Amino acid sequence: AQSVTQLDSHVSVSEGTPVLLRCNYSSSYSPSLFWYVQHPNKGLQLLLKYTSAATLVKGINGFEAEFKKSETSFHLTKPSAHMSDAAEYFCVLLSGGYNKLIFGAGTRLAVHP
């Protein structure tokens, strides 16, 4: 079965400190993985995607993620948090041949001054 587990429901950091949002996946196939961000009252926005090319993927707003097959992980990081990064983040697995997305439960990131 294909699934996504986000290991933290809430993460709180201070502005200017590093961000780490953890994600593990389960897939019978070589996976395609994404991170989406959801700001309050706004639509989901794609941050970055992994599709079997380079294992270190760079996204928008300074975020990046590293695909580790041996650990079945796809953690999201950012060297220095900004207040505007406060949002809900979803790790997402592409399932099957019809572009079906399987979402994790989400991690709410809070950034404190």
Place this chain on the structure above:
Amino acid sequence: EAGVAQSPRYKIIEKRQSVAFWCNPISGHATLYWYQQILGQGPKLLIQFQNNGVVDDSQLPKDRFSAERLKGVDSTLKIQPAKLEDSAVYLCASSLRTGQSKGPYEQYFGPGTRLTVT
């Protein structure tokens, strides 16, 4: 380019009433998706259209939910009758097409409709 449009943005109804949501995808996008996002959870796919045909509706509660995509453009999702557990945000998304021969194709999401059933 214009994004995915949804209306209404908010809706409050009583249980056993009916409700309908509307979605207008990005122009030229052949694939349209409806998701349900319950508070504290990630979005769950309800139904996926390729043009005006259904590709996947395995998680759509067909006894009360229905969806159509006439002419392969706009789509409507209906709930009749609504239950308390239907309270959620309903998200519409679109992508150029489905399949992975040259994909995956990025899905673009609308702002959602927040439904409260009392």
